[in-house]
Amino acid sequence: MGAPMARHLAEAGHDVRLWNRTHEKAEEVKGVTVADSPESAAAGSDVVVTMLSNGEAVMAVAPRLVTGEALWVQMSTVGLEATHAATSLAARRGAPFVDAPVLGTKQPAEEGQLVVLASGPADAIEQAEPIFDAVGSKTVRLGANDEATRMKLVLNTWLVSLVEGLAETIALAEAIDVDPSRFLEIIDGAPMGTPYAQLKGKAMIAREFPPSFPLSLAHKDARLVLAAAEEAGLALPAVREVERQFARAAGDGHGDEDMAAVFTATAR
Numbered sequence: 001m002g003a004p005m006a007r008h009l010a011e012a013g014h015d016v017r018l019w020n021r022t023h024e025k026a027e028e029v030k031g032v033t034v035a036d037s038p039e040s041a042a043a044g045s046d047v048v049v050t051m052l053s054n055g056e057a058v059m060a061v062a063p064r065l066v067t068g069e070a071l072w073v074q075m076s077t078v079g080l081e082a083t084h085a086a087t088s089l090a091a092r093r094g095a096p097f098v099d100a101p102v103l104g105t106k107q108p109a110e111e112g113q114l115v116v117l118a119s120g121p122a123d124a125i126e127q128a129e130p131i132f133d134a135v136g137s138k139t140v141r142l143g144a145n146d147e148a149t150r151m152k153l154v155l156n157t158w159l160v161s162l163v164e165g166l167a168e169t170i171a172l173a174e175a176i177d178v179d180p181s182r183f184l185e186i187i188d189g190a191p192m193g194t195p196y197a198q199l200k201g202k203a204m205i206a207r208e209f210p211p212s213f214p215l216s217l218a219h220k221d222a223r224l225v226l227a228a229a230e231e232a233g234l235a236l237p238a239v240r241e242v243e244r245q246f247a248r249a250a251g252d253g254h255g256d257e258d259m260a261a262v263f264t265a266t267a268r
Helices: 002-011 023-027 038-042 055-065 079-093 106-111 122-135 147-175 180-187 195-206 215-231 237-254 259-267
Strands: 047-050 071-074 097-099 114-118 136-141
Touching (some): 002 122, 038 055, 047 122, 079 215, 122 136, 147 180, 147 237, 215 237
Parallel strands (some): 114 136
């Protein structure tokens, strides 16, 4: 996700210095200056953007990036605990902070068509708008604090539940000798159908899972949903089982494949 976002920022005319934990991946991004360290990437910047796989990664590198001299735009999906830790770090360093996780996978990122969920002080969001315009098709403003992360958790609850429900539906169709392709035809364009079901359903039927959004990250997102629900005193039994299914599929070696590979946990 971070690589195409950095490329789109450079193509939009921004001076981009890019640091990545795997240096070779950063060198593949055209139009950017590859930094040798987080400190050199952030030095003298107006805006620091973090786009990493989880909260642990963000909070491991953030103390080396956030100095109080630049706006920090945190665009990774990290859940409430890490977002609160990031907000606290920004406050201690005197850095303005925008919580801005994105909605979308590999293809929307490549096309600059992500949906940005943004919360934070109004003036900080205004400063970040050119960043959002370069990487996304739409920015949704949601409040002054952590509302963007909260909304991302809600959206991810729907998404992981949808994918697991689709997997079980296709597995049942095959088990009782119903062509699952006909199922997809029937729901296509119907109120109960979604374009996402067509995309992931066809991958499940074909048993082909080239990664658009890796299953390991979807599993992480399911865990973040459950953590937020637990903090709120809410039981989500369906999502609990979804998380277990993602864990089973990842344990069977499908973690680097697309999240549609959760189908293997049922189809086997």
